[in-house]
Amino acid sequence: MTIRNVLSIAGSDPSGGAGIQADLKAFSARGTYGMAALTALTAQNTQGVTAIHALPPDFVRAEIETIFADISVDAVKIGMIANAEIAETVAATLxxxxxxxxxVLDPVMVAKGGAPLLASDANQAIMKLLLPLATVITPNLPEAAALLGEPEAKTREAMAEQAKRLLQHGPRAVLIKGGHLESDDSPDVLAEADEVTWFEGPRTRTRNTHGTGCTLSSAIAAEIAKGQSVIEAVRVAKAYLAGAISAADELSVGSGHGPVHHFIALWEDGVTRR
Known part of the structure; x- marks a missing residue:
């Protein structure tokens, strides 16, 4: 069977837990070949972001065009966009x-430690230009609220309603992640046309959740690239992420919000662990 190729258009995290680095790990863990077009460089570690350098839009366009000129791309994941000009460039190039x-669009707006990763002028560009291109978007509760200009959802009912409203802006499907809910579980809601599907999951008590959004959206992109439906891709990706979070404390990376364990299944099989 041909191994599928998945392209991530996102920012870099030198600590390896989020951004392009997390995307490439998730692509590989899900059995696809990962590629990357960078939109921004960050200086960050598990304690936070100290600097951001957005790349020139013309360079971002050149990265994407060069990939498509040579390689068959089976799915695209979009993460950190940084500003409106890059959003416009990515939309036009795609x-x-x-x-x-x-x-798969993950509208990254704020880092785990609270640092903003999206310029204030980019919100409307994402809504108008990128949402209509998306097969599925994967905002968390604060991101969904920011896109809509509404208060953050506090209940399942409000989550479902916001997912339906985001659907009206053009994506084929909307997955709102419920990790920010104050509950003992972590439910996500998927809205497609007139159908709403809930994905249940336990909440793992760990501070090592850096890059969970990047990892989930990348796993969804990998599964869709392999031919899965959106609903099945979400189901598989959520289960994969749950395993990666549950094993996060096996890693010892930094003193803040550490990364999830992308390769726990592989290492448990004894392929690389010694």
């Missing part, structure tokens, strides 16, 4: 080169 290719 319209020109990625017609019919599934797109």
């Amino acid at each position: 319209k020109a080169h990625a017609t019919g290719i599934p797109v």
